[in-house]
Amino acid sequence: MRVTVCRDCCCGSARKVPCLDHDEQIRLLGEVAEVRVTECLDVCDQANVIVVQPTPEGRAAGGRPVWLAFVNDGHATADVADWIRAGGPGLAPLPPILELHRFSGPRR
Template identity: 70%
Template structure:
């Protein structure tokens, strides 16, 4: 079962796959923020100081278009995200290491 049943997940993946490598995973440890998308910088973007950007509650079809446009423009480190994506930005989860 998908976390957000009203969203066409396959279409969201298809749209994003047109501009970037997409990896679908079961869990990113922020279930309450589903659908979560992490936009990683390109090699050039990382060299320019870009870091991964976490987006949560990406549950509108149009959001995939906004993300794709940002990636086409260069993505993290090379292009500012569209203002609308500021509404989706979240902090990555803190990973808790198992006690030894």
């Protein structure tokens, strides 16, 4: 499974999100998925943004990428990691707590 983590002008910024160890967030997610760090995803008002991609099995089961906003503390990061361990998009239902973070990504 792949997780895309936005790290640019706002996401990953200690100035905008001071209560999170941004490097630790990437390390924790890297324990359960391949982490791809990217530049701006154009949703700066919702920093920190993470996109969870389904595995091939998850995609075959109907899973699609899930965009998560405001993943700004260790608890939210742990919730994302737990969902990935359970299978992620298409294979495990999105926990209710993560539904609060879910949003539609920008159309490009």
